Amino acid sequence: MALPTKLTLEIVTPDRALVTEQVDEVELPGSEGYFGVLPGHSPLLASLQVGELWYRIGNEKHYLSIAFGFVEVLPEHLTVLARIAEKAQDIDVARAEAAKKRAEERIAAHPRPDIDFERARVALMKSLIRLQVASRARTRA
Numbered sequence: 491m492a493l494p495t496k497l498t499l500e501i502v503t504p505d506r507a508l509v510t511e512q513v514d515e516v517e518l519p520g521s522e523g524y525f526g527v528l529p530g531h532s533p534l535l536a537s538l539q540v541g542e543l544w545y546r547i548g549n550e551k552h553y554l555s556i557a558f559g560f561v562e563v564l565p566e567h568l569t570v571l572a573r574i575a576e577k578a579q580d581i582d583v584a585r586a587e588a589a590k591k592r593a594e595e596r597i598a599a600h601p602r603p604d605i606d607f608e609r610a611r612v613a614l615m616k617s618l619i620r621l622q623v624a625s626r627a628r629t630r631a
C-alpha cells in the first residue's frame with residue numbers, strides 16, 4: 491500500500507482550535523525530547539513539554555510555542571491537545587520579556603519560603619520559548 495503524502499494537523503487548546511492544515515512534516519517537543527513526524531508514521535501517543543513546535547507546508551515552516559499536553563499520531567492525522575499554545579505571530583514579546591524577568595528574579599532569590607522554585611523554572615522556560623518562537627520569521631526549510 492502506498493504511504494500517505496500529507497498529514498492533517500490539528501492543534502487545539504482548551505479555548506480554541508488553533509491550526510487545521512494539511513502539512514508535510516511536524517516537529518514536536520515531546521516529554522522525552524523533540525521528535526519529527528512524517529506522513530505514514532506509526533501510531534503513537536506522547537506527552538508534550540514546554541517547547542517549540544513547527545510544521546512544514548512545502549518549503550515554508552510555521553512555528554508555535556507549546557506548553558504541556560498530548561499528541562496522538564496516526565499515519566494520516568496528527569492531533570495536538572495543548573494545555574497552552576500560541577502561534578509565533580500572536581506572541582506578545584513585551585509580556586514574555588516581563589515574565590522572563592520576573593522568573594529570573596524569583597530564581598535568583600531562591601531559596602526563600604515564599605518562592606516556588608519549580609513554578610519559576612517553568613515560567614522561565616515558557617518565556618524563553620515564547621521569545622525564541624516570536625523571533626522566528628517564516629523561514630525556508
Ligand code: ATP
Pocket residue numbers: 557574575576580581582583585586589613616617620
Ligand atoms: P504571564 O506571566 O505573562 O501571564 P504565563 O506564562 O503565566 O505568562 P500562561 O499561564 O502560560 O501565562 O498562559 C495564559 C494565557 O496567556 C494563555 O492563553 C497563553 O496563550 C497566553 N499568553 C501567555 N503569555 C503570552 C505571550 N507572551 N503572548 C501571547 N499570549 C500569551
